[in-house]
Amino acid sequence: MAQTDGDREMADATAGADANGADGEFVREKQQLRLLPGSTDTAASFAFEKEDHTLGNALRYMIMKNPDVEFCGYSIPHPSETVMNLRIQTWDNVSVFDVLRRGLSDLADLCDVVEDKFTVARDEFNTAHPDRVASK
Amino acid sequence: MDYGVDGEDTGPRVTIRRTNETTIDFMLSSTSLSLANSLRRTMLAEIPTIAIDLVEIEGNTSVLPDEFLAHRLGLIPLSTRNVEDMLYTRDCTCEEFCDNCAVILRLHAANRNSDENVKVFAKDLFAETVTGQPIQDSRYQRNGATNGFGEADELPPRGQPVIMDPKGNGSLICQLRRGQELRVRCIAKKGIAKEHAKWAPTAAIGFEYDPHNKLRHTTLWYEGDNAKEEWPESKNINWEEPAPDGEAFRYDSEPTQFYVNLEGTGVMPPDQILHAGIKTLQQKLATVIQQLSTTTDSGHELNGAAGDAGMGGMSPPDAAANGTAYGNQTTYGNQTPGYGQQTAYGGQTPAYPAPGSVYGGMGGATPYGRSGY
Numbered sequence: 001m002a003q004t005d006g007d008r009e010m011a012d013a014t015a016g017a018d019a020n021g022a023d024g025e026f027v028r029e030k031q032q033l034r035l036l037p038g039s040t041d042t043a044a045s046f047a048f049e050k051e052d053h054t055l056g057n058a059l060r061y062m063i064m065k066n067p068d069v070e071f072c073g074y075s076i077p078h079p080s081e082t083v084m085n086l087r088i089q090t091w092d093n094v095s096v097f098d099v100l101r102r103g104l105s106d107l108a109d110l111c112d113v114v115e116d117k118f119t120v121a122r123d124e125f126n127t128a129h130p131d132r133v134a135s136k
Numbered sequence: 137m138d139y140g141v142d143g144e145d146t147g148p149r150v151t152i153r154r155t156n157e158t159t160i161d162f163m164l165s166s167t168s169l170s171l172a173n174s175l176r177r178t179m180l181a182e183i184p185t186i187a188i189d190l191v192e193i194e195g196n197t198s199v200l201p202d203e204f205l206a207h208r209l210g211l212i213p214l215s216t217r218n219v220e221d222m223l224y225t226r227d228c229t230c231e232e233f234c235d236n237c238a239v240i241l242r243l244h245a246a247n248r249n250s251d252e253n254v255k256v257f258a259k260d261l262f263a264e265t266v267t268g269q270p271i272q273d274s275r276y277q278r279n280g281a282t283n284g285f286g287e288a289d290e291l292p293p294r295g296q297p298v299i300m301d302p303k304g305n306g307s308l309i310c311q312l313r314r315g316q317e318l319r320v321r322c323i324a325k326k327g328i329a330k331e332h333a334k335w336a337p338t339a340a341i342g343f344e345y346d347p348h349n350k351l352r353h354t355t356l357w358y359e360g361d362n363a364k365e366e367w368p369e370s371k372n373i374n375w376e377e378p379a380p381d382g383e384a385f386r387y388d389s390e391p392t393q394f395y396v397n398l399e400g401t402g403v404m405p406p407d408q409i410l411h412a413g414i415k416t417l418q419q420k421l422a423t424v425i426q427q428l429s430t431t432t433d434s435g436h437e438l439n440g441a442a443g444d445a446g447m448g449g450m451s452p453p454d455a456a457a458n459g460t461a462y463g464n465q466t467t468y469g470n471q472t473p474g475y476g477q478q479t480a481y482g483g484q485t486p487a488y489p490a491p492g493s494v495y496g497g498m499g500g501a502t503p504y505g506r507s508g509y
Contacts, residue, residue, distance in 0.1 A: 114164070
């Protein structure tokens with residue numbers, strides 16, 4: 001389904017939420033993930049607030065591994081604003097949102113694997129060198 | 137985990153080379169440069185720690201102005217034991233601050249009658265609760281100097297200054313001449329280095345790959361004829377084979393082995409820095425996934441009137457809804473201020489189909505549910 005009008009900003013939490021008696025702690029936050037104008041279901045640009053190369057480069061790498069992806073790139077429009085744009089274009093009617101979700105979860109899995117490998121290696125090192133484990 | 141043709145593990149590998157109480161030197165292989173760099177960036181800038189953030193000066197007759205002193209106090213390393221249980225002050229439900237979101241430290245030093253300057257050290261800071269009860273930990277000896285903390289539970293109690301010098305003094309804050317006095321009350325809060333460098337848990341992270349420059353990611357400047365003669369060798373060159381002479385340059389090879397030297401400041405054991413770095417990176421990903429879940433696959437937003445057709449009524453937001461629909465995600469609900477949003481769709485069910493998607497749905501079935509968030 002193509003976008004028919006311009007910028008489809010994902011709205012903040014709605015009036016419905018408030019009217020149901022949210023307590024005073026409810027914080028209205030600016031939406032952290034926006035869809036930029038001109039995005040379709042197979043070719044979309046996202047704008048991430050408060051993100052930078054830390055997420056952008058890693059996510060781009062993971063999404064590029066997906067064979068359904070025709071194009072994936074990220075940019076930081078201006079260093080003074082913490083906004084990161086990510087564009088994904090896919091082959092053959094694959095949904096861009098699926099690709100993005102898949103990339104995010106694959107990256108999370110990769111982090112898990114690295115953490116496990118580190119823990120195993122660290123424990124092996126500790127058993128092999130007991131003198132260097134504790135501080136005292 | 138991926139297994140190659142011969143059944144061996146071809147996934148990422150970690151080889152620990154050297155450690156001491158503050159440093160871990162390890163080699164990360166079969167991962168991508170982007171992940172290694174993202175991990176490095178996260179460890180440098182986005183791991184929550186504790187540092188003094190507000191200073192109430194009750195009396196200062198030293199030679200240093202108030203703001204100078206406050207700046208120095210902010211840079212004192214404080215123990216991050218159990219910092220993951222601590223809330224950010226802005227997220228805490230208390231008014232001003234409380235024991236869940238802040239640590240109070242008091243300092244009272246005076247030079248009444250000594251001709252020598254009295255030196256005020258970090259060891260003179262005493263922690264107390266918000267109501268004024270001093271915090272004591274019988275297991276932790278204040279007079280014991282250490283070289284660093286290998287295990288998280290060897291750290292002093294949360295918020296206490298980390299003392300690593302052999303004399304057990306800690307950082308020097310200021311000096312007082314005869315008749316000068318210093319009396320302050322400091323409030324330490326949780327934060328990340330992106331906001332101010334005082335919250336950085338790392339002293340430095342050494343990061344290198346491709347010591348022989350086989351990938352030609354750099355061109356070495358030289359004066360004579362041969363760059364190799366003019367540039368010193370990296371200490372990692374023995375871990376990789378040099379390119380044989382005369383071999384053609386392989387233009388499509390990628391960096392796969394990274395030599396990382398992680399040095400902490402002492403506020404957090406280096407193991408914990410690495411684990412916290414990976415966890416913080418995963419939390420970032422989870423935040424984005426959650427943001428994404430407010431959209432249907434077609435990209436239309438789901439909140440509010442536009443989404444009512446498919447959603448029916450939304451249940452009233454309440455604090456409990458934060459936890460129920462999303463498993464145990466409340467543990468990081470405290471980490472980012474964006475979490476106020478959760479209440480809006482506390483009751484909604486995921487609307488997107490997930491054929492072939494690794495991401496099976498919210499509420500505990502996620503592949504990284506076991507990472508503890």
